[in-house]
Amino acid sequence: MNDMRIVRKDVDMNDTKISAKGVQVFYGDTHAIKDVDVEIRDKTVTAFIGPSGCGKSTFLRCLNRMNDTIDICRVEGNILLDGEDIYDKRVDPVQLRAKVGMVFQRPNPFPKSIYDNIAYGPRIHGLAKNKADLDEIVEKALRRGAIWDEVKDRLDAPGTGLSGGQQQRLCIARAVATEPEVLLMDEPCSALDPIATLQVEELIDELRENFSVVIVTHSMQQAARVSQKTAFFHLGNLVEYGDTEQIFTNPQDERTESYITGRIG
Amino acid sequence: MSDAMNNPANSLLVQDARTAKRNAAEKRFRFFGIAAIATGLVFLVILLTAIFSNGTGAFQQTFLTVPVHLDETKLDKAGNRDIEDIKKVSTFGYNPLIQQAVFDMVQAQGIETPFTKRGDMKALISASAAAQLRDEVIANPDLIGQTIEFRVLATSRVDGYLKGRVTRESVERDKNIDAEHFDLVDGLRDAGIVKKSFNWDFITGADASESRPEQAGMGVAMVGSFFMMLVVLLCALPIGVAASIYLEEFAPQNRWTDLIEVNISNLAAVPSIVFGILGLAVFIQFAHLPQSAPLVGGLVLTLMTLPTIIISTRASLKAVPPSIRDAALGVGASKMQSVFHHVLPLAMPGILTGTIIGLAQALGETAPLLLIGMVGYIASDMPDGFLGGFLDPNSAMPAQIYEWAKRADPAYYERAWGGIIILLMFLMTMNIIAVILRRRFERRW
Incomplete structure (x- = not known):
């Protein structure tokens, strides 16, 4: 752990984007998330770290209500996006997910052309008035996904034909195409090789200019490299949350220290 | 080491x-x-x-090609070619003409025979020949007075003799034909008058009475089966797919859906005759739909096919990777959009396979048709137009085969096997269409 590089970056002290208070998650009888409070800031990369099964992915999926698709899952507490409770009865999760995009662990492009992969979101949300508009959105999204140069000549090729890293960047481009405000990433690099990982990490850093990014990761180095804020989860509890630099250099909690030094996890 | x-x-x-x-x-x-x-x-x-x-024998049929003189004095006494008058002449008027033509041919060929009357030729000529000649004359009254080359359908005994099914020994006690007739047939065959040729009527024609196997065909039963399959496809596919999508993607997992699931699986194992009696009670006795109609047959087979389609559709929906659903939901698609835009297209090949298996099962089903009156019904005419195809009494291919197989005349035995060949061809055509459709829908992921 001594060779761990920590990128020093100034954390913008912008407004709070997502504010979670007393969040509890149950899968049937299992208490998966226990009383988590966290404030996620705008235009910041926030990393969730912790050992397997600690609830970090579960908590991430609460932020755009992806847990709704699981029948036995029950969420309690308040999660506010820009001050509005996303679990309010009046909130349509579909509308919420247009604001809070998500990138998954395994690249999961649609079995369609590269163009259609990106255009799907804008199409169903009616973001483009005509074909030229849509072309523009697709190009912009692919540029933001740092994949435009690689695919601009074969937009009609199937998205599933790309390499793993390219597929993941395609999925990120797809997520940003709908102009979300928050981007959730669930271990986006776990299926990628080191070079593809590096490309995705650089991309995440660029995305910070426009979005609030929340990333779940297994790799502490990755958290240290890309994030400004880090939250450490353990056994369903949020153990420690603070500036990345502080978490990695001067952890307050014993468990955090054990984890980042490799004694547990 | x-x-x-x-x-x-x-x-x-x-x-x-x-x-x-x-x-x-x-x-x-x-x-x-x-x-x-x-x-x-x-x-x-x-x-x-x-x-x-x-x-294969059923696809060959024996004909005698002879010049028949269409005597004006017999067929159109008034001589004004009035179609109504011509129609008044029944097949009894045509029989002597054909018999005379064959008798003249025998004489002309100089074939030695103990038969001296034209009436003795009756054993060679199918009872259907006169009807066919009459139809031809009614369709074209100008033929009257002329001598035309007519392909006279031979009786099934003559046909069987040429195919080796009937021998001189086997007809010793046959009232319809004598061994001497076969000497005649030999002579006519050597002269090229009696010949086997491809039997289109077997593929396109209708069933015939018990005594005329030479005329019986599969065509009408084929149309009956076709319309039943149409009903099954139009009812079972949308209902089955809609039910599966709801159960698989939308329904909550609770005791009710479990119960429904178990019952659908049970329905797949219910003997088909049970569906037949249900169809009789509900569609015919309660809803008063016409008996023996392909519509009713199709509805009964729909009930039978639904579980097959639902089970296979659910299996193929389940096989679509959940990551695709996540991906669609993640970009803000609604549940229904994610199902119809992404999951269903990927499940399509599996759904088609299940549908074709269900249809194939339905196509070969005879038992439920017993109870709604589609077995044993002799459909002698093609149904009347498209709507008639659904509502006119008809039979189905397997019912027709069953019907032929139980008839006494061995000529029908041959036709039953021939019917099976047509049934298999029909099935193969359906399967090929399904394979082509599947190729179109198949996508890699």
Whole structure:
């Protein structure tokens, strides 16, 4: 752990984007998330770290209500996006997910052309008035996904034909195409090789200019490299949350220290 | 190293007892597998050989080609070619003309025969020949007064004699035909008058009465089956797919859906005759739909096919990777958008496979048709137009085959096998269409 590089970056002290208070998650009888409070800031990369099964992915999926698709899952507490409770009865999760995009662990492009992969979101949300508009959105999204140069000549090729890293960047481009405000990433690099990982990490850093990014990761180095804020989860509890630099250099909690030094996890 | 050299028990070059045992087990299993496949293939070959050796005869039919003089004094006494007057002449008016034509031909060819009257030719000529000639004249009254080359349908005995099914010995006690008639047939065959040719009527024609197997055809029953399949496809596919999508993607998992699930699986195992009696009670006695109609048959078969389609559709929906659903939901698609834009297209090949299996099952089903009056019904005419195809009484291919197989005349036995060939061809066409459709829908992910 001594060779761990920590990128020093100034954390913008912008407004709070997502504010979670007393969040509890149950899968049937299992208490998966226990009383988590966290404030996620705008235009910041926030990393969730912790050992397997600690609830970090579960908590991430609460932020755009992806847990709704699981029948036995029950969420309690308040999660506010820009001050509005996303679990309010009046909130349509579909509308919420247009604001809070998500990138998954395994690249999961649609079995369609590269163009259609990106255009799907804008199409169903009616973001483009005509074909030229849509072309523009697709190009912009692919540029933001740092994949435009690689695919601009074969937009009609199937998205599933790309390499793993390219597929993941395609999925990120797809997520940003709908102009979300928050981007959730669930271990986006776990299926990628080191070079593809590096490309995705650089991309995440660029995305910070426009979005609030929340990333779940297994790799502490990755958290240290890309994030400004880090939250450490353990056994369903949020153990420690603070500036990345502080978490990695001067952890307050014993468990955090054990984890980042490799004694547990 | 030296240990392995000295001790053969440790050498990789010698199989130890355990490995030998495992390898022997694998070898045995492979042998069983090959034996099972070989047995299956042998039975398939036997089946196909039996079908084709017995059935191909039905596609050949014997005809006598003779010039028939259409005597104006017999067919149109008034001589004004009034179609109504011509229609008044029944087949009794045509029979003597055909018999005379054949008799004249026998005389002209100088074939030695003890028969001296034209009436003796009756044993050679199918009772249907006169009807066919009459139809031809009614369609074209100008033929009256002319002498035309007419293909006279031979009786099934003559046909059987040419195909080797009937012999002189076998007709000793036959009232309809004598061995001397076969001498006549031999002579006419040598002269090229009696010939076997391809029997289109078997494919396009209607069933005939018990005494005229030479005229019987599969065509009308084929149309009946076609319209039933249409009903099954139009009802079972949308209902089955909608039910599966709801159960698989939308329904909450609780005791009710579990109960429904179990019952759908149970329905797939219900004997088909039960669906038949249900159809009789509900569609005919309660809803008063016409008896023997392909519409009712199709509805009954729909009930039978639904579980098959639902089970296979649910299986193929389940097989779509959940990551695709996540991806669609993640970009803000609604549940329904994610199902219809992404999941359903990917499940389509599996759904089509299930549908075609269900349809194939329905196509070969006879038992439920027994109860709604589609077996034993002799449909002598093609149904009237498209709507008539659904509502006119008709039979179905397997019912027709069953009907022929139980008739006494051995000529019908041959036709039953021939009917099976047509049924298999029909099935193959359906399967080919399904394979082509599947190719279109198939996408890699």
